[in-house]
C-alpha cells in the first residue's frame with residue numbers, strides 16, 4: 001500500500017486576472033515517479049513554483065508528508081525535503097562543479113555561518129561531492145567552473161547538487177530539455193538509480209522518457225488537469241491527444 | 256598560503272605592508288593614519304556591493320556612530336583606546352543589525368534608498384542629540400593609552416596601532432570572503448533562487464554580511480576619532496557615504512585591494528589639493544570622472560583584468 005506524500009487541493013494561481021493554474025488537485029504517491037506533462041504555457045512550471053513556495057497561491061492548499069505547507073517560505077520547504085530544480089539551468093557559474101555540490105552539502109551539514117573559518121574546512125565534503133559528481137558522470141569536471149560546462153553537463157550538475165541534500169522528494173523541471181541523446185540516456189539512467197527511497201515529480205516533454213520512467217502521469221492544459229493515469233491510459237485518451245499534440249494527433253502511441 | 260591568498264594577492268599584500276612600514280618615513284603619519292582609516296572603511300563597505308551585491312548609500316551612519324561613541328567614551332568615561340574602538344565597532348554593528356534588518360527585504364535601488372534614508376535619520380539625530388555636541392562635535396578627545404599602558408600620544412606610536420587595526424580588519428574581511436560563509440554569499444550572488452531552493456535562508460546571510468560590514472565601518476570611524484581627537488558631523492554626513500562609494504568604485508568594487516588604493520588616492524587628493532581651496536572639489540570631481548570613464552572596473556579591477564589576475 002502506497003500513501004500520499006504530496007497533495008494539493010484547489011490549487012490556483014492568478015496573474016492579474018490570467019489564471020495560470022486553475023483548481024489543481026494533485027496527489028503524488030510516496031516512492032513513485034510522477035510526470036506532469038502538457039503543452040507550452042499549460043502552467044507546469046507555475047505549479048512547481050507554487051509547490052516549492054516560490055510563488056504564493058491565490059487559492060488552495062498544499063500538504064507535504066501530511067503537513068500543511070501552504071504558508072511556508074521556500075527555504076523551509078526545501079529543508080523539509082522537497083527540493084526542486086529549475087527549467088533554466090541553475091548552477092553557480094563561477095564556482096567549480098565540486099564547489100557547486102559542496103554548497104548543497106554545506107547547507108545540510110552546518111557551519112554555513114562560520115565567517116571566521118578558512119574555506120579549507122569545506123574540504124571535508126570533497127569526498128562526498130566527488131562521489132555525487134561521479135554518479136552523474138562529471139567526475140573529471142570537478143575543477144571546471146560550472147559556467148563553462150556544456151549544457152547537458154550543467155543539468156547533470158544540477159541533479160548532483162540537488163541529490164546532495166538527500167531530499168525525500170525531487171521536483172525536476174524538464175531535466176532532459178536541450179540535451180543530446182547520450183545525455184538524455186545518462187540522465188534517465190541516473191534518475192532510475194536515485195529513485196530508491198525517493199519520490200520524483202517531473203515535468204518532461206520527451207514522451208519516450210516519460211513512458212520509460214514514470215509510474216503515473218498528470219496532463220495539464222490551460223492550468224487544469226485534463227487526464228491522469230499510467231502511460232497507456234493517458235496516451236489513449238482522445239482529449240489528451242487532441243489537446244497535447246494538436247496536429248500531431250495519434251503520434252503519442254508511437255513515440 | 257593558509258590565508259587563502261592567491262600568489263598575485265600575496266605579492267600585492269607584501270607591497271601594501273611594505274608601504275605601511277616605509278610610509279611614515281616619507282609621508283606625514285597623521286595623513287597615513289587617515290588613509291588607513293578610510294581604507295578600512297572602504298574595505299568594510301566593499302563587502303556588500305562586491306560580495307553580496309547590495310549597494311548601501313548610508314555607510315556614513317556606521318562610520319560616524321563608531322566615531323562618536325569612541326570619542327564620547329574615551330573623553331567622558333576615560334576608556335582605553337582599544338575599549339573605545341571596540342565599543343565603536345559594536346555600536347556600528349548594532350546599528351547595522353537594525354538598519355540591515357529593515358533594508359534587506361528590499362531589492363536594488365529600494366535597498367539603496369532605505370539605507371540612505373536611515374542614514375539621514377542618524378545624521379539629524381547626531382545634529383540634535385545633546386551628547387554629540389551638535390555643530391561643534393565632540394572635541395579634544397584625549398588619546399587614551401592602549402590597554403592603559405602603551406602611550407598613544409606620539410603620532411608614531413599611534414600609527415603602529417592604527418596600522419595593526421587596519422591590517423587586522425583587512426585580513427578579517429579577506430577571511431570572511433574566503434570562509435564557508437563567504438562561499439554561501441557567492442552562491443547567493445550568482446543564483447539566489449537556486450540558493451533558496453537548496454534551503455538557504457538567504458536574508459539571514461545578507462544580514463550577517465551587513466552587520467559585519469557595519470561593525471568594521473564602526474571600527475574605522477572609531478579609529479579615526481582617536482587619530483584626530485574629534486568626532487564631528489562630517490563623519491555621519493551623506494557626503495561621507497558618497498565618498499566611500501567613490502573610493503571603492505575608483506579602486507575597484509569586488510577586488511580585495513581596490514578599496515585600499517581608492518582610499519589612498521582619495522585621501523591624497525583631499526590633503527594635497529587642500530591649498531587650492533574650492534578648486535579641490537572640482538579637481539577631485541574631474542579626476543574621478545576621468546578614472547571612472549577610463550577604468551570601468553576601477554584601477555585595481557582594470558589591472559587585474561589586464562593581467563588576468565584576481566586582486
Ligand SMILES: Nc1ncnc2c1ncn2[C@@H]1O[C@H](COP(=O)(O)OP(=O)(O)OP(=O)(O)O)[C@@H](O)[C@H]1O
Pocket residue numbers: 015020038039040041042043044045046047087
Ligand atoms: N510571473 C508571471 N506573471 C504573469 N504570467 C505568468 C507568470 N509566470 C507564468 N505566467 C504565465 O502563466 C502561464 C503558464 O506558464 P508556465 O511557465 O507555468 O508554463 P509551462 O507549462 O511551464 O510551459 P513550458 O512548457 O513552456 O515551460 C503562461 O501563459 C505564462 O505566460
Ligand SMILES: [Mg+2]
Pocket residue numbers: 044045046087
Ligand atoms: Mg515550464
